[in-house]
Amino acid sequence: MSRDGRPSLVRELLRPFVVVVVLGVVLVGVTGVWPPMVAVESGSMGPHIEKGDLVVVTEPSRWTATATSDSGVVTARRADGYRRFGGPGDVIVFDTPEWEGSPIIHRAQFHVEAGENWYGRADRSYLPADVDDCTELLHCPAPHAGYITKGDANPHYDQAHDRVAPVRTQWIRSKGGIRVPELGWVRLFLSGKATFA
Numbered sequence: 039m040s041r042d043g044r045p046s047l048v049r050e051l052l053r054p055f056v057v058v059v060v061l062g063v064v065l066v067g068v069t070g071v072w073p074p075m076v077a078v079e080s081g082s083m084g085p086h087i088e089k090g091d092l093v094v095v096t097e098p099s100r101w102t103a104t105a106t107s108d109s110g111v112v113t114a115r116r117a118d119g120y121r122r123f124g125g126p127g128d129v130i131v132f133d134t135p136e137w138e139g140s141p142i143i144h145r146a147q148f149h150v151e152a153g154e155n156w157y158g159r160a161d162r163s164y165l166p167a168d169v170d171d172c173t174e175l176l177h178c179p180a181p182h183a184g185y186i187t188k189g190d191a192n193p194h195y196d197q198a199h200d201r202v203a204p205v206r207t208q209w210i211r212s213k214g215g216i217r218v219p220e221l222g223w224v225r226l227f228l229s230g231k232a233t234f235a
Contacts, residue, residue, distance in 0.1 A: 074096075075092050076141070077224075077226050078091045079226060080189075081191055082143075084190065085191070086124035091222050092221040093215070094218065095211075095212035096215050098110035098111055111128050112127050112146070113128070114147045115148040116148075127146055128145070128146050129143060129213060130146050130187070132209045136201075137201070137202060141211055147161075148185070149184070152181070152183045154180045155179050156179070156180055165194060169198070175197070176197075177197040177202075178197075180204050181204070182203070184206045184209075185205040186204060187205055
């Protein structure tokens with residue numbers, strides 16, 4: 039307190055700053071990644087994760103509830119009852135060299151090995167109707183080992199067209215843990231990525 043009985047202005051200004059720093063340190067300690075949250079920029083994961091939601095993410099090998107690969111990612115094919123965001127398997131956040139823009143947040147469907155013809159393992163309903171074999175898919179056979187991914191609201195696998203090659207383990211930044219509805223709009227607005235179309 040100051041001499042006149044009022045709290046010090048400096049102390050009042052520092053208190054919220056200290057709370058934010060402590061909260062940030064705790065979140066990084068628990069999640070193992072920075073940033074510990076991502077704002078969802080599209081509706082590709084609807085209805086389980088919507089545009090404008092904030093998703094708290096973790097390092098991929100943390101908090102895994104079932105046996106996984108070395109990466110810590112549980113695929114939809116190997117989920118065995120394990121569910122995240124209304125569906126089987128983990129939702130991962132990843133970057134790829136061919137994708138420009140913000141990281142993608144989609145569900146890991148299954149893992150492929152380098153050179154694998156994964157067409158036979160694919161769910162045909164997630165492939166374009168005019169695709170009849172591996173040669174009609176840009177990333178089949180798989181150019182390298184990685185995950186076949188898909189947004190829950192998207193009709194096809196990401197790898198069914200030229201958008202994304204199988205997601206290498208080293209391209210995975212994190213995996214989704216908890217969804218906070220609508221809170222991501224703040225971050226999207228501040229970053230200039232808030233579009234309402």
